[in-house]
Amino acid sequence: MDHTPQPGPALPPPLGEHLRSPQLRAAMLVQQEALQAARDHLRREGFTELLPPLVGPVTDPGGRGAKALDVDYYGRPYKLMTSAILYKQASLHGFPKLFYIAPNVRVEPEETATTGRHLVEFHQIDVEMAGARREDVQEIAAGLLTHVAEHVWSAVPDILTGLGRLEADFADIRSGKYDVCTHQEAISRLLAIGHPQSPDSEIDWTGERLLSLESDRPFFVNDYPKGSRGFYDREDPERPGVLRNFDLIAPHGYGELVSGSERESDYATIVTRMRESGENPAKYAWYLKEAREGIPASAGFGMGLQRLVRFLTGLDSLWQVSAYPKLPGVVAP
Amino acid sequence: MSALTAPGFPERQIRARARRGTAEVFPAAGSYGAELFGPGAGDRADALDRARIAPPVFMPERLEKLIELAREPESGDVDLTTRTGGFGASLPLYLSAFGSTRAGSGDLAVHASRQAGRLGIPMVIGENMVPVHGYRRGGEATRSALLDRIDAYLEAAPEGVGGIVVQQSTEDADSEVWNLLYSDPATRPLLESGRLAFELKTGQGAKPGLGGMTVVAGAEAEQLAGRFTVTEVFGADDDRRLRCATPGTFTDEILRQQLRFMRNNFPKARTWVKFHPGRDIGDAARTAWAAGADAVTVDGAEGGTGWAPRVFLDQVGLPLAECLRRIGRPEGCLLASGGMWEGGRAVRALALGARAVGLGRAALVAVDEDPEHGLERLVESVALELRLLIGALGKYTVTALGPEDLWWPDSPDAGSSPLGSAQPAVGAAP
Numbered sequence: 001m002d003h004t005p006q007p008g009p010a011l012p013p014p015l016g017e018h019l020r021s022p023q024l025r026a027a028m029l030v031q032q033e034a035l036q037a038a039r040d041h042l043r044r045e046g047f048t049e050l051l052p053p054l055v056g057p058v059t060d061p062g063g064r065g066a067k068a069l070d071v072d073y074y075g076r077p078y079k080l081m082t083s084a085i086l087y088k089q090a091s092l093h094g095f096p097k098l099f100y101i102a103p104n105v106r107v108e109p110e111e112t113a114t115t116g117r118h119l120v121e122f123h124q125i126d127v128e129m130a131g132a133r134r135e136d137v138q139e140i141a142a143g144l145l146t147h148v149a150e151h152v153w154s155a156v157p158d159i160l161t162g163l164g165r166l167e168a169d170f171a172d173i174r175s176g177k178y179d180v181c182t183h184q185e186a187i188s189r190l191l192a193i194g195h196p197q198s199p200d201s202e203i204d205w206t207g208e209r210l211l212s213l214e215s216d217r218p219f220f221v222n223d224y225p226k227g228s229r230g231f232y233d234r235e236d237p238e239r240p241g242v243l244r245n246f247d248l249i250a251p252h253g254y255g256e257l258v259s260g261s262e263r264e265s266d267y268a269t270i271v272t273r274m275r276e277s278g279e280n281p282a283k284y285a286w287y288l289k290e291a292r293e294g295i296p297a298s299a300g301f302g303m304g305l306q307r308l309v310r311f312l313t314g315l316d317s318l319w320q321v322s323a324y325p326k327l328p329g330v331v332a333p
Numbered sequence: 334m335s336a337l338t339a340p341g342f343p344e345r346q347i348r349a350r351a352r353r354g355t356a357e358v359f360p361a362a363g364s365y366g367a368e369l370f371g372p373g374a375g376d377r378a379d380a381l382d383r384a385r386i387a388p389p390v391f392m393p394e395r396l397e398k399l400i401e402l403a404r405e406p407e408s409g410d411v412d413l414t415t416r417t418g419g420f421g422a423s424l425p426l427y428l429s430a431f432g433s434t435r436a437g438s439g440d441l442a443v444h445a446s447r448q449a450g451r452l453g454i455p456m457v458i459g460e461n462m463v464p465v466h467g468y469r470r471g472g473e474a475t476r477s478a479l480l481d482r483i484d485a486y487l488e489a490a491p492e493g494v495g496g497i498v499v500q501q502s503t504e505d506a507d508s509e510v511w512n513l514l515y516s517d518p519a520t521r522p523l524l525e526s527g528r529l530a531f532e533l534k535t536g537q538g539a540k541p542g543l544g545g546m547t548v549v550a551g552a553e554a555e556q557l558a559g560r561f562t563v564t565e566v567f568g569a570d571d572d573r574r575l576r577c578a579t580p581g582t583f584t585d586e587i588l589r590q591q592l593r594f595m596r597n598n599f600p601k602a603r604t605w606v607k608f609h610p611g612r613d614i615g616d617a618a619r620t621a622w623a624a625g626a627d628a629v630t631v632d633g634a635e636g637g638t639g640w641a642p643r644v645f646l647d648q649v650g651l652p653l654a655e656c657l658r659r660i661g662r663p664e665g666c667l668l669a670s671g672g673m674w675e676g677g678r679a680v681r682a683l684a685l686g687a688r689a690v691g692l693g694r695a696a697l698v699a700v701d702e703d704p705e706h707g708l709e710r711l712v713e714s715v716a717l718e719l720r721l722l723i724g725a726l727g728k729y730t731v732t733a734l735g736p737e738d739l740w741w742p743d744s745p746d747a748g749s750s751p752l753g754s755a756q757p758a759v760g761a762a763p
Binding site: 108328 | 501503504506507509512513515516518521533559581582583586587589590591593594595596597598599600601
């Protein structure tokens with residue numbers, strides 16, 4: 001069977017029609033099972049659920065052209081959260097193992113409208129763990145994905161088969177067999193198949209899809225280069241220029257599900273890394289105050305909820321698994 | 334005033350300081366917005382101007398051209414088109430950034446943009462435009478100075494040449510200027526035609542080591558105080574304030590990583606970087622090229638249109654000639670600015686390795702003289718001089734110029750170029 005998500009309709013229908021569609025209903029039933037399973041799993045692993053902030057003086061500076069929306073907050077320019085990563089780190093003081101089901105708003109560049117994997121409004125399962133290393137949270141992420149797939153297949157098999165999914169599609173996920181490669185190896189594979197990919201950048205959308213299509217099981221990509229990710233991803237002290245981070249890529253063309261890393265917790269290094277990413281440290285005043293006083297070392301990740309549901313349902317585009325989809329560059333209610 | 338005098342001492346300036354204190358550190362606040370600053374170029378030639386352009390007697394490259402044309406080459410046969418920072422350009426010129434000063438961000442800048450578009454030369458839009466003037470709030474009715482300039486340029490620009498370069502400084506980063514532009518449907522034509530670049534600005538010729546400065550009054554000062562340092566240098570009784578931006582902190586690693594971030598986050602935009610005339614300009618330029626910059630601009634101490642302390646205008650920063658000497662043979666596309674206004678100085682900078690030269694103050698003066706065609710006429714005059722000079726050197730492309738085309742009366746043996754090489758410079762990679 002061809003597992004590849006096939007190009008579907010590029011744009012969602014009018015909102016009312018979309019909300020009435022049986023396909024969306026099926027996707028939402030899968031989503032609620034996935035959320036339930038994720039919460040159960042993380043709580044069993046000792047994580048506490050917090051609710052994330054929605055606005056702040058600063059948010060994740062983002063990457064690849066995605067920008068934050070400004071809001072006027074008592075006359076001050078605040079941002080809608082593109083990711084609550086900085087709050088996750090600060091929260092470690094009282095909650096050494098925590099997670100959010102976090103809403104995010106990222107005004108992605110229009111070129112992402114057709115990737116099938118980008119929405120302006122989306123949620124992520126945001127996990128952070130004090131004292132953890134990359135390998136620890138990779139294990140948590142893999143366990144989470146395995147558990148969610150197991151639960152959903154057991155809870156709503158009829159819905160999944162109704163969407164065209166087969167039990168065999170989940171075999172590798174449920175068995176927990178995940179591969180690992182480095183960013184450098186991923187780049188070499190792309191160059192070998194003729195895809196032009198800069199070795200010191202993030203893997204581009206097409207490259208990521210090609211890697212995902214080549215694989216039958218989920219795999220981690222480790223060690224992204226500095227300059228491709230945020231200032232909070234920790235640089236490997238043994239290998240300058242290499243970050244202690246990772247992505248988890250789903251097989252069969254579904255692409256990235258998770259981004260995570262060990263976090264930088266040294267104050268002077270954080271300020272320097274901010275400058276390296278062109279940021280003005282002054283705008284991160286509250287976060288830097290926390291960092292100066294000592295933010296616990298940690299590792300964590302964010303798993304895209306809609307990407308997870310799209311992968312589980314086998315649907316083509318993220319808008320098909322979002323009740324109120326907003327595609328990049330498309331003005332929608 | 335007493336009868337005391339101090340012959341040979343700058344008595345007038347000292348007395349002025351005694352009367353007006355910190356206000357005397359700067360040019361008169363009343364001249365802000367009406368006067369362009371920078372050391373005078375006409376009345377005291379700098380090192381670059383002192384070099385003479387020295388045609389040879391024997392001209393093998395003219396012979397090559399003669400063979401190609403089957404007739405004697407003329408100055409009109411000189412090809413002035415070039416690749417400037419990843420853009421095609423009809424001339425080895427570009428419009429320099431004016432910054433957010435009143436003189437540089439009003440109607441004159443829009444007129445200059447339109448004419449630069451018509452001429453098919455790249456245009457750089459300065460830092461701090463968005464934090465000071467806004468971007469777009471509540472629809473088209475409140476369009477910013479930045480978008481007005483882009484529109485004026487795009488409406489006039491022919492297909493396939495030119496491009497728009499937008500700077501972002503530390504305070505601009507708070508406003509996410511590059512992000513705003515990159516995802517704005519209005520800039521889609523620029524991205525799709527490969528004619529958008531972002532320029533990382535580390536400083537400027539007029540005030541190396543300082544950030545942008547403008548004079549603001551009353552309510553505007555209060556509004557800007559949250560994002561900039563606003564000081565009372567003109568005296569507590571004066572309503573006017575000095576608004577200062579920060580220059581940003583750079584190390585080689587910070588520069589390298591910022592350029593990488595730009596390429597990673599805005600893959601469809603070209604990556605430019607502008608340096609002030611720092612003493613390590615050679616290292617800085619090489620670091621930027623190695624990190625993938627499409628263009629490196631060096632702004633000599635003669636550059637700048639903006640407000641600056643007098644001591645910086647007169648005493649700080651390396652002259653452009655020395656910057657070009659320290660850079661040596663460029664490893665990538667090098668652009669030069671600083672007191673450019675006629676063909677001779679431009680040819681000298683091109684001979685020392687620049688791919689194109691920037692017009693700043695001269696462009697503003699030209700559009701002030703004639704808002705409709707002043708810049709075009711200025712550029713046409715420079716282009717004619719370039720053709721005459723390059724043809725006289727027996728060369729027919731911009732990149733054929735080299736240090737052997739100049740003679741330096743100040744150099745110890747007065748027979749070699751300041752680059753220390755009698756070999757012709759090889760044109761930098763496109």
